[in-house]
Amino acid sequence: MLATAxxxxxxxxxxxxxxxxxxxxxxxxxxxxxxxxxxxxxxxTGMCRLALSDEDxxxxxxxxxxxxxxxxxxxxxxxxxxFGIRSGNHIGAPTVAxxxxxxxPTGDALRTLRDAGHRTEYPVGAVNWTNxxxxxxxxxxxxxxxxxxxxxxxxxxxxxxxxxxxxTAGHDLERIGYRGSLPADVARNxxxxxxxxxxxxxxxxxxxxAQIGVVLGGQAYRWFDxxxxxxxxxxxxxxxxxxxxxxxxxxxxxxxxxxxxxDLSGVATTGILSLRPGSxxxxxxxxxxxxxxxxxxxxxxxxxxxxxxxxxxxxTKRLGTNGCSIEWKKTFQKAPVMFHDDCVGAITEAAxxxxxxxxxxxxxxxxxxxxxxxxxHCPTGMIFIPCKDGISHNPVEYSTPEDCAMGAQxxxxxxxxxxxxxxx
Numbered sequence: 001m002l003a004t005a006x007x008x009x010x011x012x013x014x015x016x017x018x019x020x021x022x023x024x025x026x027x028x029x030x031x032x033x034x035x036x037x038x039x040x041x042x043x044x045t046g047m048c049r050l051a052l053s054d055e056d057x058x059x060x061x062x063x064x065x066x067x068x069x070x071x072x073x074x075x076x077x078x079x080x081x082x083f084g085i086r087s088g089n090h091i092g093a094p095t096v097a098x099x100x101x102x103x104x105p106t107g108d109a110l111r112t113l114r115d116a117g118h119r120t121e122y123p124v125g126a127v128n129w130t131n132x133x134x135x136x137x138x139x140x141x142x143x144x145x146x147x148x149x150x151x152x153x154x155x156x157x158x159x160x161x162x163x164x165x166x167x168t169a170g171h172d173l174e175r176i177g178y179r180g181s182l183p184a185d186v187a188r189n190x191x192x193x194x195x196x197x198x199x200x201x202x203x204x205x206x207x208x209x210a211q212i213g214v215v216l217g218g219q220a221y222r223w224f225d226x227x228x229x230x231x232x233x234x235x236x237x238x239x240x241x242x243x244x245x246x247x248x249x250x251x252x253x254x255x256x257x258x259x260x261x262x263d264l265s266g267v268a269t270t271g272i273l274s275l276r277p278g279s280x281x282x283x284x285x286x287x288x289x290x291x292x293x294x295x296x297x298x299x300x301x302x303x304x305x306x307x308x309x310x311x312x313x314x315x316t317k318r319l320g321t322n323g324c325s326i327e328w329k330k331t332f333q334k335a336p337v338m339f340h341d342d343c344v345g346a347i348t349e350a351a352x353x354x355x356x357x358x359x360x361x362x363x364x365x366x367x368x369x370x371x372x373x374x375x376x377h378c379p380t381g382m383i384f385i386p387c388k389d390g391i392s393h394n395p396v397e398y399s400t401p402e403d404c405a406m407g408a409q410x411x412x413x414x415x416x417x418x419x420x421x422x423x424x
Contacts, residue, residue, distance in 0.1 A: 343381025
């Protein structure tokens with residue numbers, strides 16, 4: 001719980017983030033995973049730093065050393081989640097900033113505390129959650145889900161590389177030396193509060209001219225693997241009306257999902273699509289695809305799922321796709337999350353200290369984040385900053401140095417406000 005006496009509170013802005021150092025650090029760490037140049041500046045590169053890759057190991061080594069340099073004790077759990085904790089005046093669970101190194105590092109707030117010689121009331125720190133993106137091992141919030149009890153350690157370690165079946169997450173955790181001994185378990189490794197800074201990954205803040213988004217919660221989402229079987233036949237000698245074309249079926253299914261999502265103010269996306277046999281003059285025999293559906297309301301998401309599955313059966317009876325069959329496998333689902341009032345309040349207070357009353361905009365997260373896992377077990381809050389044109393997961397993803405610095409400042413202030421109001 002938090003104290004109500006304002007005299008105990010840290011004054012937001014009393015400690016200042018070093019903006020130049022923050023940007024230097026971001027650009028420095030981009031050397032590990034930098035991809036093709038897409039613009040004239042040296043920093044105009046893409047980023048491909050997949051979880052548990054060689055590049056991930058290098059940046060983990062760097063991150064651990066930086067945490068130790070700020071006075072943190074570093075530990076690693078059985079899922080490779082890294083915890084850097086700096087002691088405070090009192091013993092207790094830490095207030096942490098959490099993120100993931102398969103996108104960007106967090107930690108300048110801890111450098112600022114070190115430089116100022118500031119001692120917090122309770123421990124504070126930073127966490128690197130393993131494989132948040134799910135890009136290489138197809139489970140979003142991989143490491144934080146194990147910590148939160150949403151995924152067993154056994155199943156998490158057995159997850160296979162999407163491009164190298166048989167190569168497991170457990171194997172590569174061992175290979176890069178980051179399968180730790182600390183139990184990946186909230187009961188054995190509790191957190192007092194979790195704060196996260198991220199780009200919005202959408203256009204709302206930029207369109208509104210807002211520099212900070214105070215995130216109220218996250219959407220529910222579900223992932224499906226879809227297998228469509230049709231009938232291989234010759235492209236030239238098979239009339240359109242008698243085909244059982246699974247690729248045409250897949251196209252109609254994607255259009256259906258998009259229509260249902262629009263009707264119910266949700267979103268639907270296919271991110272992976274493959275077909276066999278893959279010959280230019282052969283109608284495919286099978287198609288596999290993924291479907292990701294999201295909504296802020298679990299009830300509306302139920303409706304989306306039911307409509308898509310029900311109406312998809314009609315696609316298999318239409319000309320060109322008559323005779324196709326569709327098999328569904330739900331691979332992942334996450335309920336909607338509402339973030340804690342104390343954390344939302346600390347972020348709002350910090351943002352208004354720098355931007356004035358009403359200077360920050362409340363917003364819901366369209367993407368999943370590790371904070372959606374931690375929110376089930378400890379007070380959690382998120383901060384968004386704008387990204388140019390709302391573009392993310394793309395080499396041209398960009399946030400201004402000013403917005404990055406403001407986001408880091410609000411993160412620091414929110415954590416210290418929360419810490420200063422804690423009572424035993």
